[in-house]
Amino acid sequence: MTTTQSPTAKAELGDSAFAIDDHSDQTFGEAARGYWRRVRGGDMGSLPAILGLVVLFVVFGLANDRFLSALNLANLVTQAGSICVLAMGLIFVLLLGDIDLSAGVAGGVSACVMALTMTGRGWPWWAAVLAGVLCGALIGLAIGLLRAKLGIPSFVVTLAFFLGLQGVTLKLIGEGGSVRVDDPVIRGITIGNLPVAVGWGCAVVVVAAFAGLELVKHRGKVTAGLHHAPLGVVVARIVGVAAVTLGVTFLLSLNRSVNPRIEIRGIPYVLPLVVVLLIGLTFVLTRTRYGRHLYAVGGSAEAARRAGIDVDRIRISVFVICSALAAVSGIIAASYGGKVSASSGAGNVLLYAVGAAVIGGTSLFGGKGRAADAVIGGVVVATIANGLGLLNQSSYINFLVTGGVLLLAASVDAISRRRRSAAGLG
Amino acid sequence: MTEPILELRSVNKSFGMVHVLRDVDFAVYPGEVTALVGDNGAGKSTLVKAIAGIHPIDSGEYLFDGQPVTVHGPNDVAALGVEVVYQDLALCENLDIVSNMFLGRELRQRGVLDEARMETMARQALASLSVRTVKSVRQTVSSLSGGQRQTVAIAKCVLWNSKVVLLDEPTAALGVAQTRQVIDLVRRLADQGLGVVLISHNMVDVFEVADRICALYLGRVAAEVKTSEVTRGQVVELITAGHSGDLGLAPAEAAQST
Numbered sequence: 001m002t003t004t005q006s007p008t009a010k011a012e013l014g015d016s017a018f019a020i021d022d023h024s025d026q027t028f029g030e031a032a033r034g035y036w037r038r039v040r041g042g043d044m045g046s047l048p049a050i051l052g053l054v055v056l057f058v059v060f061g062l063a064n065d066r067f068l069s070a071l072n073l074a075n076l077v078t079q080a081g082s083i084c085v086l087a088m089g090l091i092f093v094l095l096l097g098d099i100d101l102s103a104g105v106a107g108g109v110s111a112c113v114m115a116l117t118m119t120g121r122g123w124p125w126w127a128a129v130l131a132g133v134l135c136g137a138l139i140g141l142a143i144g145l146l147r148a149k150l151g152i153p154s155f156v157v158t159l160a161f162f163l164g165l166q167g168v169t170l171k172l173i174g175e176g177g178s179v180r181v182d183d184p185v186i187r188g189i190t191i192g193n194l195p196v197a198v199g200w201g202c203a204v205v206v207v208a209a210f211a212g213l214e215l216v217k218h219r220g221k222v223t224a225g226l227h228h229a230p231l232g233v234v235v236a237r238i239v240g241v242a243a244v245t246l247g248v249t250f251l252l253s254l255n256r257s258v259n260p261r262i263e264i265r266g267i268p269y270v271l272p273l274v275v276v277l278l279i280g281l282t283f284v285l286t287r288t289r290y291g292r293h294l295y296a297v298g299g300s301a302e303a304a305r306r307a308g309i310d311v312d313r314i315r316i317s318v319f320v321i322c323s324a325l326a327a328v329s330g331i332i333a334a335s336y337g338g339k340v341s342a343s344s345g346a347g348n349v350l351l352y353a354v355g356a357a358v359i360g361g362t363s364l365f366g367g368k369g370r371a372a373d374a375v376i377g378g379v380v381v382a383t384i385a386n387g388l389g390l391l392n393q394s395s396y397i398n399f400l401v402t403g404g405v406l407l408l409a410a411s412v413d414a415i416s417r418r419r420r421s422a423a424g425l426g
Numbered sequence: 427m428t429e430p431i432l433e434l435r436s437v438n439k440s441f442g443m444v445h446v447l448r449d450v451d452f453a454v455y456p457g458e459v460t461a462l463v464g465d466n467g468a469g470k471s472t473l474v475k476a477i478a479g480i481h482p483i484d485s486g487e488y489l490f491d492g493q494p495v496t497v498h499g500p501n502d503v504a505a506l507g508v509e510v511v512y513q514d515l516a517l518c519e520n521l522d523i524v525s526n527m528f529l530g531r532e533l534r535q536r537g538v539l540d541e542a543r544m545e546t547m548a549r550q551a552l553a554s555l556s557v558r559t560v561k562s563v564r565q566t567v568s569s570l571s572g573g574q575r576q577t578v579a580i581a582k583c584v585l586w587n588s589k590v591v592l593l594d595e596p597t598a599a600l601g602v603a604q605t606r607q608v609i610d611l612v613r614r615l616a617d618q619g620l621g622v623v624l625i626s627h628n629m630v631d632v633f634e635v636a637d638r639i640c641a642l643y644l645g646r647v648a649a650e651v652k653t654s655e656v657t658r659g660q661v662v663e664l665i666t667a668g669h670s671g672d673l674g675l676a677p678a679e680a681a682q683s684t
Contacts, residue, residue: 226545227564287539289532292521296529299518306516307530308501367520 046361048412049376053383060387067390070256074268076379076386077252078190081270082107082332084378086349087356088281089325091374092318094357095298097366098147098154101350102139102161106323107330108345109165110136112172114331115179115340118186125185129331136327137320139165144316154319162350170342178341181334189273189335193266196253202272203249207242214238270332274375277325281371294318298367329353348402355406356381363413381405429492431456431621432477432508432590437486439476446472448645450486454590454621459612461632461653462625464642465665470625473642474592477623478510479503507589511579513598519568523560524548526567527582551585552577555614559607573604580611583620590621597631609635629658643668648675 060067086103093100100106114132117123123131139161146157173179181187194202214234221228249267257264285291296304297314305311326345333349334340360377362369384405388398430453439447446469454460464470475481479500488497490506497503517526524541527548533540548563557577560570567575576596583591593612597605605628612635616622626632632639633653641648641664648664651673663670 220542224542224546226542227562288537289534289539292525292529292532292539295521296518296525299520300516302514303516303518304529306512309530367518 046370046373046376048409049359049361049373049380052359053376053380056380056383056387060383060390064387064390067387070251070254071258071264072386072390073251074256074264076382077248078268078270078336079386080379080382081190081268081274082329082336083349083352083356083382084274084375085277085332086326086329086353087360087374087378088277088371089322089329090353090357091281091362091369091371092294093154093322094354094362094364095294095366095369096315096318097298097364098315098318099158099354099364100143100154100319100322100326101158102143102165103158103322103326103353104345104347104350105162105165105169106136106139106345107326107328107333107349108169108340108343109139109172109330110323110327111181111330111334111340111344112169112179114186115181115334116172118181118183119179125183128183129186132331133324133327136323136325136330140320140323140326141316143323144319147319148312148315166342166346169344173340173342175342178339180339182338186331186335187338189269189332191335192269193252193264194269194272196266199249199253199267202267203245206275207238207245210241211238270335273332277328278371278375285371290314290317295367348399351402351406352381352385353378355402355409358413359405359409363417364410365413365417377409428455428457430454430489431491433487433489433492434473434477434483435487435489437473437476437488438484439472439481440484446645447476447483450642450645450647451650452477452640452647453650454623455637456589456621457616457619458637459616459622459624459635461636461639462623462642463627463629463632463639463661463665464648467644468642468665469645470642471594474510474594474623474625477503477508477592507587508592509583509586509588509590510592511576511583511594511596513594513596517567517575517579520566522566523552523563523570523578526578527551527585531586547585548581551581554584554618555581555611557581557611571604573600573607576600576604576608577611580608580615584615584618588620590623591615592623592625594625595627596624597626597628605631629661632661633658641665641674643675646675649673 057068066072086107090100090103093103110132113135114128117131118125118128143154143157143161146152147154193199214237218228218231218234248271252267252271253265255263255265285294293304293309293314296307296309297311301311304314330340330345333344337344356377357369357374358364358377359380360369360373360375362373362377381402384401385398388401432454434450434452436449436451437447438445438449450469450473452462452473462470462473472481476483479497479502482497488495490508495502495506518529521529524545528544533544533547535543545563552560552563555577559574559577567578570578580591580593580596596608596612600608609631612622612624616637624632624636636653638650638652639656639661640650641661643664646668648668649670651661656673660670660673664674668675
């Protein structure tokens with residue numbers, strides 16, 4: 001309701017439910033209590049992931065003094081990059097309650113296409129990247145068509161692609177070999193750094209833009225008399241984003257070279273890449289009609305169909321988006337490793353990404369999840385891999401721990417879902 | 427007497443060998459609640475689906491606002507301003523009330539969802555129905571009770587300026603207090619000038635809110651009567667036997683239908 005209401009309309013409202021409609025939680029304290037109520041009711045969002053991250057940092061920091069060094073934190077950022085991007089792609093599929101087991105290998109094949117067109121045919125890097133991403137999108141299209149039009153469960157379709165695509169990579173590369181990726185631009189995604197001044201500039205712009213948008217949005221909602229969060233929560237959100245952004249920028253701007261004669265400082269290029277993807281995908285999911293329809297189909301495909309939404313088209317589109325982002329992720333991984341091998345994207349890559357999405361708070365049952373969840377979860381998974389690596393644990397421990405964490409996250413998801421329905425929360 | 431807003435004349439519908447609707451005449455009047463009653467298998471659902479455009483009719487006329495119209499599918503009917511609220515409500519539990527009311531018809535401004543306008547319009551629609559029970563329009567539907575969900579589904583029809591609303595057993599799964607709310611809502615909907623069709627098994631609800639009653643018996647209209655002119659017992663007889671005293675189908679005709 002607007003504030004410019006005639007008295008009759010007000011009287012009408014007095015009779016309605018919206019007379020007591022709280023347009024906002026009155027105070028910051030009440031908002032905090034409301035949040036706590038939601039958490040207790042099982043609607044935890046990414047809270048477990050953030051708490052887990054804090055615990056991991058403390059544990060690994062105490063266990064190994066190199067863990068918190070600037071060099072290792074920069075490593076962590078580049079390691080998390082490909083996982084975060086893959087997990088962001090998987091979010092789209094998970095939102096519909098589907099799964100894409102082949103996303104990791106689809107990334108491997110796409111990276112392979114990119115590497116081969118560059119080294120074999122001498123294509124420029126941008127054309128090769130385009131070819132790789134296109135390859136990913138085509139794989140996604142095939143999966144989506146099989147899932148939506150033939151109605152094969154996505155688990156089976158993508159399991160078949162998981163096996164089949166590994167064969168494709170093997171054929172493209174040849175038994176046991178690998179293709180080098182030494183294009184300076186592609187390699188630079190993970191080994192190159194933004195100049196320190198540019199890094200700070202970007203960080204300040206991001207924080208200022210976020211703060212500005214949030215405040216303008218809040219102002220608009222208050223003047224229109226719409227449902228809005230209290231100002232305190234908005235400010236807290238801005239402070240949180242500013243602290244993380246500026247803190248990370250500061251750490252990455254320190255000289256992290258172990259060799260006193262060379263200086264390494266600045267934000268690795270992969271970080272802004274992830275941030276741009278995060279902002280773009282968040283916009284698509286929350287502000288566009290397409291995004292709204294994604295959540296609707298994930299919540300109830302039948303209701304969406306009756307509302308006139310083309311469910312099949314939505315279903316196909318998520319697999320295309322997922323595999324295209326998997327291609328980007330595969331290219332980042334190739335940049336980090338400097339090569340594409342027959343096992344690229346196989347093994348535990350996909351497990352990591354699904355784990356990242358679920359740990360971040362995306363539901364495996366569909367209808368719930370955010371792009372930011374994938375990034376937070378991706379950092380958690382990368383931290384586990386990085387920390388265990390530093391502790392020189394044998395790789396069996398790594399598998400056990402990651403598998404255990406995934407199981408834990410899925411259990412949290414299932415339990416919180418039960419509590420949500422018991423508490424009547426969304 | 428006012429002209430019916432929606433009218434079906436001698437409509438027939440068969441599924442294979444089964445003749446489900448036989449020469450059915452059915453009319454919906456603006457500002458009135460027409461109850462559609464009948465035993466299981468009498469053809470209520472088929473009639474509703476025929477009106478909704480889901481089942482094409484084999485023969486007969488479909489008139490809207492006095493004009494004959496041809497109906498090829500649900501979209502044609504929706505374009506006329508006819509909304510159906512199905513028994514299973516077709517709401518997305520993970521979305522909030524506003525999103526559900528605008529689902530598939532979201533308002534946009536320069537390509538971006540226009541949340542402010544949608545929220546304002548949703549509030550107005552709910553307020554115009556004097557909905558008392560919903561705390562906030564930004565609640566997710568999963569946190570609502572059955573009656574509140576029914577309310578949201580019905581309010582959606584007001585939002586889109588529908589002319590005719592068909593409610594398929596809106597109180598079947600509800601408790602006493604919630605049934606009360608929904609029945610009040612049905613009345614208010616009709617008071618706003620909409621033609622309302624209420625499909626129900628519950629005679630208490632029917633006699634409380636309906637202006638006229640159309641009883642189906644084995645695919646035929648046994649009788650279309652004003653609620654004020656019949657007793658509950660007569661309607662039950664119409665439903666179960668097809669006739670009651672001099673009302674309804676002649677006994678021979680009723681028997682023949684079987």
